[in-house]
Amino acid sequence: MEQKSVNKTNSNAYTFIFAIVMVVVVGSILAFAATSLQPTQYENMRQEKMQNILATVGVETERSEAEGLYRQYITEEIVLDSNGDVKEGVKAFDVDLAKEIKRKKEEQNFPLYIADVDGEKFYIIPLRGAGLWNAIFGYIALKDDVNTVKGVVFDHLGETPGLGAEITQVWFQERYADEKVFDESGNLVGISAPKGAPSTSKDDNRVDAISGATITVDGVSEMISERLQHYLAYFKAQSDINVPNN
Amino acid sequence: MLFLSNNEEREHFLSKKNRKLLTDPLDDNNPITVQVLGICSALAITVQLEPAVVMAIAVTAVMAFSNMIISMLRNMIPSRIRIIVQLVVVASLVALVDQVLRAYAYDVSKQLSVFIGLIITNCIVMGRLEAFALGNGVYKSFLDGIGNAAGYGLILIIVAFFRELLGSGKLFGYEILGHKGATLAESSGLYAWGYENNGLMLLSPMALIVVGILIWVQRSRNRKLIEA
Numbered sequence: 001m002e003q004k005s006v007n008k009t010n011s012n013a014y015t016f017i018f019a020i021v022m023v024v025v026v027g028s029i030l031a032f033a034a035t036s037l038q039p040t041q042y043e044n045m046r047q048e049k050m051q052n053i054l055a056t057v058g059v060e061t062e063r064s065e066a067e068g069l070y071r072q073y074i075t076e077e078i079v080l081d082s083n084g085d086v087k088e089g090v091k092a093f094d095v096d097l098a099k100e101i102k103r104k105k106e107e108q109n110f111p112l113y114i115a116d117v118d119g120e121k122f123y124i125i126p127l128r129g130a131g132l133w134n135a136i137f138g139y140i141a142l143k144d145d146v147n148t149v150k151g152v153v154f155d156h157l158g159e160t161p162g163l164g165a166e167i168t169q170v171w172f173q174e175r176y177a178d179e180k181v182f183d184e185s186g187n188l189v190g191i192s193a194p195k196g197a198p199s200t201s202k203d204d205n206r207v208d209a210i211s212g213a214t215i216t217v218d219g220v221s222e223m224i225s226e227r228l229q230h231y232l233a234y235f236k237a238q239s240d241i242n243v244p245n246n
Numbered sequence: 247m248l249f250l251s252n253n254e255e256r257e258h259f260l261s262k263k264n265r266k267l268l269t270d271p272l273d274d275n276n277p278i279t280v281q282v283l284g285i286c287s288a289l290a291i292t293v294q295l296e297p298a299v300v301m302a303i304a305v306t307a308v309m310a311f312s313n314m315i316i317s318m319l320r321n322m323i324p325s326r327i328r329i330i331v332q333l334v335v336v337a338s339l340v341a342l343v344d345q346v347l348r349a350y351a352y353d354v355s356k357q358l359s360v361f362i363g364l365i366i367t368n369c370i371v372m373g374r375l376e377a378f379a380l381g382n383g384v385y386k387s388f389l390d391g392i393g394n395a396a397g398y399g400l401i402l403i404i405v406a407f408f409r410e411l412l413g414s415g416k417l418f419g420y421e422i423l424g425h426k427g428a429t430l431a432e433s434s435g436l437y438a439w440g441y442e443n444n445g446l447m448l449l450s451p452m453a454l455i456v457v458g459i460l461i462w463v464q465r466s467r468n469r470k471l472i473e474a
Contacts, residue, residue, distance in 0.1 A: 009324050009325070010324055010325060014324060015326060018323070018331075019327060019330075022331065022334060023334070026334055026335075026338045029338065030338055030342065033341075033346075037345050037346065040349035040350070041349045044348070
């Protein structure tokens with residue numbers, strides 16, 4: 001009798017059925033948990049996005065208070081097309097850059113946030129590019145001359161902790177403050193972080209790199225210059241903005 | 247009662263044997279300092295106390311319930327795929343913990359990111375399933391899971407305590423040793439006397455050294471661990 005029951009759990013049919021039942025049960029439990037927790041998780045990500053946008057213009061806040069401050073400081077959210085014209089019917093906050101960036105340049109939406117902090121106007125541009133292992137993203141805030149950087153926020157999906165992941169650290173992001181994105185002759189060049197070339201001034205369009213994170217930091221430079229150029233047409237069309245070389 | 251064997255039914259819920267299941271892994275049979283398992287996560291997440299505490303709680307939840315579930319199924323699991331079954335149970339519990347953290351402790355979940363997922367590969371979890379849950383009753387397995395996770399968490403918290411205190415002068419993010427200003431005059435507390443944070447404590451190798459010191463202290467105090 002005993003022998004039989006041992007054999008039963010070792011038969012092929014039993015093993016197959018056990019595996020199938022297990023997968024179905026576990027799958028349904030996980031699917032249920034993921035769906036029921038999704039709204040809370042989405043809310044967290046939304047608040048974090050607001051927090052990041054605010055951080056670029058120097059407004060540090062707790063996640064729970066981000067929404068109120070966001071409403072207070074971000075005065076305009078617009079979406080541009082590739083010609084720099086404002087697009088109607090698309091909400092800037094809902095634009096998913098991960099999807100946009102895969103489309104052709106002419107079909108992309110370019111979100112732009114305009115902030116007013118104590119009378120000063122800032123233009124906040126969302127960034128997305130490629131790091132060493134996975135996507136990197138963030139925001140860059142330009143002062144109203146659209147040349148000087150107010151602040152930046154970077155984040156990543158899978159860079160190496162201690163190396164590439166250091167781009168999320170405040171000490172690295174602080175290097176970008178007050179840097180210029182146009183060079184002396186008025187060309188939009190962004191901000192690079194070349195290896196072994198220390199940055200001596202805020203006007204040289206470059207910051208000090210992170211050792212051991214060359215590819216990630218190059219990705220940061222690349223995404224800044226790539227993203228910014230799409231906004232140039234819009235900035236030039238605005239009468240109140242004095243774009244260099246215009 | 248369905249899953250308890252006859253012996254277990256007669257035993258008191260917190261009998262001496264059951265208490266031992268909880269307390270043994272704290273000292274005499276500690277998974278980190280005695281069995282030297284689960285070291286990788288101990289290195290990675292002990293820079294600050296908060297993630298260490300969250301990790302300890304997460305591992306406790308995963309171990310208690312995976313031990314319990316495997317013990318419930320132990321007579322039904324085909325032995326040929328038992329490791330796969332264990333992995334599926336652990337992996338789905340970890341996925342659940344990850345989802346819950348992302349919803350209710352978002353900042354911590356970002357900080358722990360890959361390490362929550364790596365609970366699956368924590369040798370302690372699989373080790374207890376294979377060595378204990380497959381051969382023992384549900385209640386005992388549950389206690390064993392909690393005991394071992396507590397032993398793991400205890401070491402994690404001790405290591406994180408020293409690393410955060412000496413490395414950044416804080417505990418749970420609060421400045422304990424005073425405030426470090428840009429100059430000596432702007433500093434307060436110990437920093438005003440010229441104390442500097444030990445940056446080495448923030449690097450992973452230091453976790454290994456702290457664990458090593460803990461093992462040394464424990465062995466010199468606990469006669470049972472001294473090998474003949």
